[in-house]
Amino acid sequence: MAVTKRAVALNMADLAERAGVSIATVSRALSGAPGVSEETRRKIRLLADDLSYAVSPDAARLARGSSGRVAVVTPDVSHWFYAAMLDGIVTGLRGTDLDVLLYEVKQERERRRFFSELPARRQVDALILVALPISDDERRRLDLMGVTVVMAGGTLGDHPHVRIDDVEAGRQATAQLVRAGHTRIAMINSTGTWSLEYAAPGARLRGFTGVLEEAGLEVRPELVVHRHWGSHGGVEGMSELLSLPEPPTGVVAFSDEVAFGALRTLRRAGVAVPYTMSVVGIDDHHLADMFDLTTVRQPVTQQGKVAGQLVHQILQKGDIRSPHVTLPTQVVARGTIGPPPGVRT
Amino acid sequence: MAVTKRAVALNMADLAERAGVSIATVSRALSGAPGVSEETRRKIRLLADDLSYAVSPDAARLARGSSGRVAVVTPDVSHWFYAAMLDGIVTGLRGTDLDVLLYEVKQERERRRFFSELPARRQVDALILVALPISDDERRRLDLMGVTVVMAGGTLGDHPHVRIDDVEAGRQATAQLVRAGHTRIAMINSTGTWSLEYAAPGARLRGFTGVLEEAGLEVRPELVVHRHWGSHGGVEGMSELLSLPEPPTGVVAFSDEVAFGALRTLRRAGVAVPYTMSVVGIDDHHLADMFDLTTVRQPVTQQGKVAGQLVHQILQKGDIRSPHVTLPTQVVARGTIGPPPGVRT
């Protein structure tokens, strides 16, 4: 009848007509719902394939009330940590017919805007926050969305989360230096990117001091410096430590990138690693091997993957048994730790 | 009337009722369409804010026919190159009320699946392919989607694209070595990840050979090795070059990561850089500075950003003036290039 149909793609009605059945039957056949004979279902599926017809997700969502989409909110896709998380999430979601909607909130004001406008609003069934510290106020705004919220790489109240034990990671890193015989051990820790405190620096520092104290070693304030958590932070932090009247013989870096920077400073200063100075990182960055860096591995991609799977399970089964996952970290010995200078091996 | 409303979130009808106007007016007021007095518009907007009401994107899409979403298809989010591209795309799309739907196609078969099932089908208004080589057949499948397609980091027939000149990048890298006086210059080039040929390796190699020939230097087959384009490719490639009866004195790496690997091999082999061996990369990876690596910078994030802006413009204005953008590359001199050994400075 209608000669001027706007629809460029064919719709379910067209398909139904050609198949000689009603729209309802087509819908049931394609969605796998019961109430259709196997024969009819096969016929319809074949026809749909032939005409390369695909159900409109938007219309389906409208009718059903769920979007089949999950939002991932991350501070910086270009940074390897978040990128690896994202990669893991996508992997964990693969084959679940859940699509990923990506939101990047780089700056403080973007984050604020995100929570005040909630652009993911009514777009997704769930939200995965990637290591994003948020305020109580923002947490409350989040509830407005009325969707499942999962935190990857941190915690968020009672919401499901996947993370590592940062205190333990700090302990493992520090313990290697202690075991090697070092007594003057420093830490280049991270400052937060945000006004809100992010948990990792504090936790890793607790691990650091804990191990020192248990070993009967003093924690000297001048040996704990704070810098940005990128490689340049390591460059600066190491410089500061080297300029000390009595520099340390071993350094725990907040992250591998910080360690990379520290190593560059040492190389330029002509300080031999590990003969004069030992360095240990945390992360097991995929380039750590290129620096020969001894470190503590955290399974970043795996965290993302589990987060993705968690979301899928929750969306499917409603609730879920263990929504709080802590993945283990593990020492990776390479070449940047040796005995302190002056100690014979 | 309907006592059991399913809707958890309030809808436009609720808002209209409270505002004492019709749904149509609310729609017009909120979307910025003409035909509403400024006073009414303000009133409605205020009310919407108060009740923290948001228009359902799916319903809007259904009614309007466009989704406000763009799909980004990338081989590997966790790799810095694609991550930087993605970051750029998101940045370029910021403030355009276009959302990003992310698809990762890591393996050959995932790529095939993506093109055969087209999960982005009817979900997005445009598609951005990130440095993804595709076959003619797949290109045809893509047209089935009937949406704008943009290639970032490569070309794709007549479709709009953003990229760099890889031949020129190869030339710039090689020219530095030639200028420093090297005559035995090698290249660690990349093998493709896919069965389909990706353009960059071939183009960079052409730049390499072109410069050598213009300088009157011979291109020796044994000095061009092929490895995977990650750091381990560099490790292996450099080993092979070192094992040659007469090793080169300068090496052009396909990418910075390859160069990182090469540097590690050299360090372990006790070959001094740049005194005995010079190395140059391509990319300007954000860790290149940590290796002191001389390289050729390509603006990765910028490419993504332009691609995002391109999509936005095309979606808005229909067509567009210059849909083919080539961004310039540029030498970044650091510390891994010196004169060949035996040449007095």
Added chain:
DNA sequence: TCTCGTTTCGTAAACGCTTACGTCGCAGTC
């Protein structure tokens, strides 16, 4: 043969918007 339960399918009412079109009121024109 009648009734009842199953299966299979169609009918039609949502889902929450956008927009073409119609209506109304009012100022301006002759």
Added chain:
DNA sequence: GACTGCGACGTAAGCGTTTACGAAACGAGA
């Protein structure tokens, strides 16, 4: 004072699905 034009708003028809409900057909049990 009837007519015209225009701005502001309402009516209602979609957009392409899902799904509650009802109808029809059919076999089984009595």
